[in-house]
Amino acid sequence: MSSAYTIGHYVRTTLPRIGLEFILPSNPNISVFHSLFKSCSETKDSRWAFIIFRRLLESNVKPSDLTFSLLIKAYVADASSSTVVDSPNAKIEANQIQTHLRKSGFNQYVYLTTAFLDFYGKLGCIYYAQHLFEEMPRRDVVSWNALICGYSRNGYDYDALEVFVQMLREGFSPCQRTLVGLVPSCGRPDIIFQGKAIHGFGIKSGLDLDCRVKNALTSMYAKCADLQAAEVLFEEICEKTEVSWNTMIGAYGQNGLFDEAMLVFKQMQKERMEVNYVTIICLLSANAHLDSTHCYVIKTGFATDASVITSLVCSYAGCGNIESAGLLYNLMPQKNLVSLTAMISGYAEKGNMGLVVECFTQMLQLKMKPDAVAMVSILHGFTDPTFIGSGLGIHAYGLKTGLCADCLVVNGLISMYSKFGDIETVFSLFSEMGEKQLISWNSVISGCVQVGRTSDAMELFCQMRMYGHSPDAITIASLLAGCSEVGFLQFGERLHNYVLRNNLDMEDFLETALVDMYIKCGRLESAERVFKSIKEPCLATWNTMISGYGLSGHEHKALSCYSEMQEQGLKPDRITFLGVLSACIHGGLVWEGKRYFRSMREDFGMIPGLQHNACMVDLLSRAGFLEEAVIFVKNMEVEPDSAVWGALLSSCCIHQELKLGECLAKRLLLLDYNSGGLYVLMSNLYASKGRWDDVARVRKMMKDTGGDGSSGISLIEVSSLEKMNNSMCLSDLSLNTNYWQLSSPH
DNA sequence: CTAGGGTTAG
The missing domain is CATH 1.25.40 (Serine Threonine Protein Phosphatase 5, Tetratricopeptide repeat)
Structure with a gap:
């Protein structure tokens, strides 16, 4: 045993540099190979596992069930890092090892097949895992757990739940690990009901007393924005681990409560909990002060952790500091898909498509496989028809690689072609989509509005309601923009009512869209009323109101609105000055105009x-x-x-x-x-x-x-009335028919 | 069990 260990230890430190033949004795026995596999597990480096396995077969050594167990363990230990998961070899090698397993008959051991099942789940090959499970003549609780966990971690949430039910039906008793694997699948608003049922099951069976189950439940509630439930669960955990603390930091961060997240972090340190790399990642996603966190990372020695650096790259790119993000990215010894995608999205946001395309090329050169998220980030950058060529190229790449089957990518394509003004392609992409999510409807509706096809947008809105989707703030804001364009006041008013009645989140862009709609439809008083009802209007809303006053011929109101905005502590931007100057034009306020023009440069340092x-x-x-x-x-x-x-x-x-x-x-x-x-x-x-x-x-x-010249088009609201009524009777916008009758045509 | 990249609006 001791000699085997020595060999293992020796291998761990030198294996990558010297050949295997150098280490192996001329007639190696099975225990030598076992200890080699063990050292692979210890170093979390599976690259040698397969080569060692081949040597084993060549040496005419007969593998035992333990051989396969140790071999697969070497892979699983490495699977926690993304390198083995991304490697196409892992899948092929696992297939080959599995064939040997069958040939030797050791697949009769439930624990060995389960280990493979688990590994396939970790590799993302969920169909292999499923197949293995179905083939198993006997199964134990661990096999069920592995399948549930496999489904869950790969996003097959319904399947995870279904298998759980099946497991109960077949008389197996779930254990803590079952719930730990299952609960993350229920962290979605649409199936949180099932999640609560599982929670109840956990309480009744006493399995919820396990810290890991409670951690998973805390995270589940946080993902569905039920912070109260998350807090209660967190408090219930008697012996909180660092995972519990991280979960709670993440819970607050995901829901925008950054100060609370920071408090939990401080509390965590007070309780002398050890901060680990996930803590840093959670902090960064909770909008922690970037420079200080970066310092903290360096001081605490986390700067060597690839995940932490990736998160830092993401944070810098996300806040527009693409230079710092790039510096960090370039220093990374091992680039990964996530950090490169963050770089792409940073460049795309800045409109630097040259660098986006460069990053994409680098992605392919580094043999990374772009996924749907990477595709969407790239597509996002193609903002105007000058990019049609590259846009089509990326679309073609998506078709070739099969990424276009992902509805995320199709959504990205829809919004890209909308920006190109190619509404026909938008329609055909949309109609070919299988299941259309709200976001897809929103994309296509907004696409119609962008190319000036407001009536198509309204028709799609009707269809969307027929398919049972409820419009959200983005749907309404897009439609309001369409109303502004064609002066469709009555539809705009209905949308406003919908917002009020359904307590839609009054986000900045929705408020702005409402104010704009009323102004463009000639209802300055209504615009003012909406504007005054806003607690803290953002700069865009102020800008809309200022230029709105100008448009309506109230230049002095526009200017006083501008002063009022500054009293509220907001700084004007370039768009503000366009509004202010155009108000001066309308009122013939030459002297004032000159003054504001000067002020732009002198007081705010902007070059006109x-x-x-x-x-x-x-x-x-x-x-x-x-x-x-x-x-x-x-x-x-x-x-x-x-x-x-x-x-x-x-x-x-x-x-x-x-x-x-x-x-x-x-x-x-x-x-x-x-x-x-x-x-x-x-x-x-x-x-x-x-x-x-x-x-x-x-x-x-x-x-x-x-x-x-462009021919003029006159629009009379009544002409669209019929279409609108159709739309209304499908939605609860029409429930209040009285309103419709009472409101006289304007 | 906890974690990093993305889409619709502006």
Whole structure:
């Protein structure tokens, strides 16, 4: 025994560098191989396990059941790290070992088949596990546990529950481990009811007294946002382990209670609990102060832990500090899919698609297998039609690899094609989807609104209700945006009512969408009412209200709204200034406009963009200061674009400045600005001077270039009434029919 | 048993 141990120890330290032949005696016996397998387990390195097994067969040594047990243990010990799980070899090797197991007849040992079953579950090969289980002539509680755990950890939550019921029916008595494997499957709002039943079962059987069962239950309730239940369970645990504490930190973090998470962490240290790497990961996901946590990681020596570094990369990338994320990522000796995906999503958020594509290439070079989440992160970056080529490429990659079968990926594709304006592809992707989740409906509805097909969005909304989905804040916000676009006030009001009656979470974007809808539909008072009801409007909502006042011709209200916003301690952004400046244009407030334009740079350090400059040109020229406007354009730091020249030109129309107008029109044509608007303006300009020949000439030019202006569309609300009523009677929006009759058409 | 990457809105 002692010599075997020595060999094992020797192997552990030197195996990777010297060949196996060097260590093996000429006539090795079985115990030598056993101790080699043991050392693989100890070092959590299964890379040599298969080679050793081959040598064993070559040496004509007959394996025993213990051989297989130790061999599979070597794999399972390594399976906790992701390397063996990601390795395609592990699956093939396990298959081969299993064949030998059958040949030698040792598969009659329940414990050996169960060990394989468990390993297949850990590798994610759940169908192999299932198959093995079905083939087993005899099973024990451990076999059932392994199958339940396999289903559970691979996301087959219903199957896990079903197997549990079957297990009870066949008269097996669950143990603590059964529940520990099963309970994580119930951490979903749709099956928390079953989770509570299991909890009850645990109480009745006394199995819930086990700390690990209680940990799992705590986490289950936290995942369903039932923090009270989680707290009660946590308190109930007599001997809390570090896992219990981590679970509670995670519970608060997942539900946005960051201060509470921090308190639990402090309490944990007070109780002299040992902080482990999962604690750090939980803290990071609970929005702990990034710099301090990073320091803490370095001081406590967790900086060598790959999972911790991965989490740090994710946190830095998530808060927009992609530089720090990149520095850390580059220092990682062993890159992994999660950290690289975090990098991709950071670059995508910043719109740096060059680097996104580079990361994707790196992913393939490093032989990582992109999964659905990685795909979605990449797709997310393709924000406009300039990326159609790369977007199609990624779509093709998804088709080839089978990743497009994942509805996550299809959702990503739907929103990408919406941004490309390719609504036909959106529809075909959507119709080919099997089970359509709420998020898929939302994606396609928002896609319709984005490309200006509001009536299709409404129709889809009806269908969505027919399929039994309840709209959420995002559905409503998308539809409200559609209402704003076509001025569909009554539908917008119904949506508002739906929000109020169903206590939908009044998130920032929903409030903003409501205010915007009322403004665009010409209901300033309603917009004001909604705005005043908001406790703490966010910057976007303030911006909407400011520009709304401007749009409605209340420039002074817009400006006082702007001051009020600053009194609330909010800092304006570029969009705020667009609202403020356009309000000045509407009111002809030249002096004020100039002041705000200056303030943008002097008080807030923002460099005015093209749009801000166009506003100034518009402001000056409309008010008749054409000469000053021209000087302003000449002094601009950025190259003027069509909007700037267009603003000048339209003022020439108002002030009948023919010569300047002609000069500007030429410039615009040189900019390749070939829009009907330009010809219409010029035609009007000539008409104002009575130069009818020129009018005819411009009109002909317009026809020749095919730019006959965009035809106007008039929308009357009543025309959509029927469609809307259809939608309403399917939803509980229509339950209140009185409202519908009482509200007079506006 | 606890844990890290993602989607719809803006």
